[in-house]
Amino acid sequence: MDVMVSTGVEAPEQQQDRDFTLANARIVLSDSEMTGRVIVEAGQIVGVEEGDAVPAGAVDLGGDLLIPGLIELHTDNLERHMQPRPGVNWPHDAAILAHDGELASCGITTVFDALRVGSVVSEDRSSYGKYARNVASELLGMKRRGALRISHLIHLRAEVCSETLIEELAEFGVGEDIGLISLMDHTPGQRQFRDASKLREYLVGKYGLSDAEYTAHVANLMDLRDRLGDAHEAAAVAAARRLGAVLASHDDTTAAQVAQSADHGVRLAEFPTTEEAAAACRDQNIAIMMGAPNLIRGGSHSGNVAAATLAEAGLLDILSSDYVPAGLIQAAFRLSGVWGDLPRAIATVSDAPARAVGLTDRGRIAPGLVADLVRVRLSDGPSHALPVVRGVWSHGKRVG
Numbered sequence: 336m337d338v339m340v341s342t343g344v345e346a347p348e349q350q351q352d353r354d355f356t357l358a359n360a361r362i363v364l365s366d367s368e369m370t371g372r373v374i375v376e377a378g379q380i381v382g383v384e385e386g387d388a389v390p391a392g393a394v395d396l397g398g399d400l401l402i403p404g405l406i407e408l409h410t411d412n413l414e415r416h417m418q419p420r421p422g423v424n425w426p427h428d429a430a431i432l433a434h435d436g437e438l439a440s441c442g443i444t445t446v447f448d449a450l451r452v453g454s455v456v457s458e459d460r461s462s463y464g465k466y467a468r469n470v471a472s473e474l475l476g477m478k479r480r481g482a483l484r485i486s487h488l489i490h491l492r493a494e495v496c497s498e499t500l501i502e503e504l505a506e507f508g509v510g511e512d513i514g515l516i517s518l519m520d521h522t523p524g525q526r527q528f529r530d531a532s533k534l535r536e537y538l539v540g541k542y543g544l545s546d547a548e549y550t551a552h553v554a555n556l557m558d559l560r561d562r563l564g565d566a567h568e569a570a571a572v573a574a575a576r577r578l579g580a581v582l583a584s585h586d587d588t589t590a591a592q593v594a595q596s597a598d599h600g601v602r603l604a605e606f607p608t609t610e611e612a613a614a615a616c617r618d619q620n621i622a623i624m625m626g627a628p629n630l631i632r633g634g635s636h637s638g639n640v641a642a643a644t645l646a647e648a649g650l651l652d653i654l655s656s657d658y659v660p661a662g663l664i665q666a667a668f669r670l671s672g673v674w675g676d677l678p679r680a681i682a683t684v685s686d687a688p689a690r691a692v693g694l695t696d697r698g699r700i701a702p703g704l705v706a707d708l709v710r711v712r713l714s715d716g717p718s719h720a721l722p723v724v725r726g727v728w729s730h731g732k733r734v735g
Contacts, residue, residue, distance in 0.1 A: 356390060359372070361398060361399065362401045363402045372390070380704050399711060400710070405445075406443070417430040441656075450492065453494030453567065475512065484729060486707075584604050588609050610640055627665065630670065708728045
């Protein structure tokens with residue numbers, strides 16, 4: 336299934352021809368590297384040629400790497416800009432612009448902005464209300480006006496343990512660039528939070544709950560899962576079909592959970608928590624995504640399987656920055672060290688995510704695709720090479 340979306344590069348001033356050549360670059364292709372040049376016309380790649388010659392008028396990259404623009408499928412970064420501190424709400428338009436600019440500076444040229452649908456409104460300090468519909472409308476409006484630097488699509492994170500999921504899903508319609516819907520089941524004691532101490536640590540840190548408030552909150556989540564979980568799960572699966580969105584699972588832990596995901600039509604597994612689940616995803620032909628912070632930090636903050644473990648076992652297809660945008664490109668280059676294969680590692684942040692969500696016009700450096708490109712120079716670090724982003728082009732327009 337191809338995801339047909341508008342990309343946000345639509346304003347009249349952005350429709351002008353963008354013709355240039357990037358030369359003397361170390362180009363990372365799908366399965367190889369070469370020194371050469373990339374020719375861009377009207378925001379599209381029209382040629383990839385080998386050789387270190389710098390034609391008149393071309394931009395000399397001086398041997399820097401040239402990789403495809405990064406594609407981010409799951410990031411909570413926009414929420415961080417909307418609420419930079421607990422209890423501080425920032426204007427959404429300013430938050431969206433800051434988020435957009437930050438991602439562009441990190442080499443991300445396509446993002447699926449994760450917005451939670453499904454709220455808990457009956458509690459006190461641990462309640463969380465609706466926001467996705469309003470934010471999506473503001474983001475889509477800014478996109479139509481050409482205010483954004485990179486391509487934005489919507490990722491709806493469907494919270495099964497909630498009170499309002501069905502009504503919130505109903506607020507979204509076809510043609511609103513909903514490219515991804517993920518099934519989020521945060522029932523205490525399973526999936527991401529099999530370790531109850533990790534859940535307590537997270538909730539107390541986020542909301543400052545007392546022991547009594549934490550106990551009541553957990554009991555409420557368990558009750559919501561028992562009463563509404565199955566209906567909410569079915570509603571999210573139906574919404575993905577209605578909206579033409581790719582369906583993703585989240586935090587699968589067992590082979591049985593993966594089998595259920597496959598029955599739902601899931602094509603992408605976000606952050607499986609065990610090697611058992613990842614292996615089952617491979618058997619079911621479900622793409623496996625892990626978090627860049629997990630790889631960079633050397634393990635999961637929730638105590639689940641390490642991304643490096645899955646990478647070494649050949650059970651990692653896609654990386655996501657999750658909550659650290661700059662981590663995406665850093666993790667890709669770390670992964671190239673694990674595999675000894677830079678094109679394969681770069682594919683985890685470009686070609687593989689594009690394929691997983693049906694985007695056929697990007698993800699590689701090849702004629703006929705949009706000119707989403709990132710110039711990178713490696714800087715020596717204390718233990719590994721650090722990628723430094725030196726230029727970013729989105730649909731041929733310089734954005735970073």
